[in-house]
Amino acid sequence: MTILNFTVPPLPVYIHSGLTRAPVNGGHPNRKNIGIFDLLVVVKGQLDVTENGHPYEIRQGMFLILRPDTHHFGTRGCTEETDYYWLHFQSSGPWSAEESGDATRREDIVELKAMTPNYFSVKIPQFGSLPQPEKAAELLATLNALVQHGQQAKFLWRQQVVFQELIEQLAAALDAPVSTPSSACAERAAAYLRKHYKEEFKVQQLGDRINFHPVYIARCMQKEYGCSPVEYLQRYRIEQSKLLLLQTDLSISRIAEEVGFNHAAYFTSCFTKQEGISPRKYRQRFFMS
Numbered sequence: 001m002t003i004l005n006f007t008v009p010p011l012p013v014y015i016h017s018g019l020t021r022a023p024v025n026g027g028h029p030n031r032k033n034i035g036i037f038d039l040l041v042v043v044k045g046q047l048d049v050t051e052n053g054h055p056y057e058i059r060q061g062m063f064l065i066l067r068p069d070t071h072h073f074g075t076r077g078c079t080e081e082t083d084y085y086w087l088h089f090q091s092s093g094p095w096s097a098e099e100s101g102d103a104t105r106r107e108d109i110v111e112l113k114a115m116t117p118n119y120f121s122v123k124i125p126q127f128g129s130l131p132q133p134e135k136a137a138e139l140l141a142t143l144n145a146l147v148q149h150g151q152q153a154k155f156l157w158r159q160q161v162v163f164q165e166l167i168e169q170l171a172a173a174l175d176a177p178v179s180t181p182s183s184a185c186a187e188r189a190a191a192y193l194r195k196h197y198k199e200e201f202k203v204q205q206l207g208d209r210i211n212f213h214p215v216y217i218a219r220c221m222q223k224e225y226g227c228s229p230v231e232y233l234q235r236y237r238i239e240q241s242k243l244l245l246l247q248t249d250l251s252i253s254r255i256a257e258e259v260g261f262n263h264a265a266y267f268t269s270c271f272t273k274q275e276g277i278s279p280r281k282y283r284q285r286f287f288m289s
Contacts, residue, residue: 001100002126003174004065009117010093012037014163017087017143022047024081027074036088038066039170041130043137045082048075058084061133063170065126067097085140089163097126128173134194138239139166145246154286185210186224189217193233197240198260201233237261238274245283252279 006012015036022028028040028049040047040058047058051072058064066072068090130136142162149155188210193201206229207214218228225232237259244255256267271279 001128002097003100004067004124004126005096005098006091006122006124007094007119008122009119010091011164012089012091012122012167014143014159015088015090017085017140017147019083019085019140019144022078022082022084024079025077026082027077028072030073032071033069034066035068036090037068038072039085039087039089040064040066041085041087041136041140043083043085043133045078045080045084047078047082047084049073050075056127058127062129063127063136063173065124065170067126085137085144087140087143087163087166100125122167122171123174124167124170125174130169131172132169134191136166136169138243139169141243142246145243148247149286158286182220183224185212185217185220188212189221189229190225190232193229194236197233197236198258200260201230203229233260234270235274238271241267241271241279242275242282245279246286255279 041063042058042060049056052070055075056064139162146155146159203214241255241259253264256264261267
C-alpha cells in the first residue's frame with residue numbers, strides 16, 4: 001500500500017469537485033503530470049484506473065488519490081454505469097509517498113516551540129475502502145452544493161472546512177478498526193436508519209429488520225457512536241436538511257417534512273440545538289450578502 005504523507009501546516013487545499021456518471025465503456029481520462037491531486041470516490045459501479053503502470057479497481061465505497069506527478073488513464077471501459085465523485089486538491093506544503101512497509105506506525109512526536117507552528121504529518125492511504133462511505137458521500141454532496149454558488153468568500157470558506165472533514169475520513173482509513181460483534185450491530189443499525197431516515201421511527205421495527213434486540217442495539221450504538229438510535233437518526237436527518245437548505249428553495253416546513261420531522265417547530269428546535277443556529281439563519285448565512 002502506498003501512503004501519502006502531508007506535512008502540515010499548511011493543510012491540503014480544496015480546489016474543485018463534481019459528480020460524474022460514466023456510461024458502459026466510459027472511463028477516466030488519460031492525463032500526465034496534471035500538477036494537482038485527483039481524488040476519486042466510487043459510489044456506484046466500478047472504475048478501473050492505471051497510474052504509472054499500477055492498475056487499480058475502484059469499487060463502490062472505495063477511493064483512489066491520483067498524484068500530481070504521474071501518468072494515469074482508464075485501464076478499461078466501465079462494464080456497468082458508474083457514478084463517481086472527483087475532487088481536485090493541492091498541497092503547498094511538503095508531501096511524499098512511501099510504501100506501507102517503510103512507514104512508521106508510531107505516532108509522530110511533535111516538539112512544541114513557543115511562537116512557531118506545530119508541524120506534524122498527516123498520513124493518507126492512496127487507495128482503499130472508506131471507513132464511512134455514506135458520511136464521505138454526504139461531505140462530497142455538500143461540496144457540490146457549495147460549488148454551485150460561485151466564488152463568494154463565505155462559500156469558499158465553507159468548502160475548505162468540509163474538505164478538511166473529508167481528509168479526516170481518508171486518514172481514518174489507514175487505521176480502520178477490526179470489526180467486532182458490537183461494531184457490526186451498530187453499523188447495521190446505522191445503515192438501516194440512514195436508508196429509512198424519512199420514515200417514522202419504531203424501535204421494535206429496527207430490531208426486527210436487523211435481527212437484534214432493541215436494547216442490545218441501543219447499547220452497541222452508544223458504545224460505537226456515543227448516542228442512541230433516536231439521537232443518531234436525528235443527527236442524520238439534520239445533516240440531510242442542511243443539504244436541502246443549500247441546494248433548494250423549499251420552505252422550512254417542507255424541508256422538515258422531507259427529512260422525516262412531523263412538525264416544523266420541532267425540526268427548528270432540534271436543528272437549533274444541534275447547530276447553534278436556526279435553519280432559516282443557516283440558509284441566510286450563505287445566501288444573504
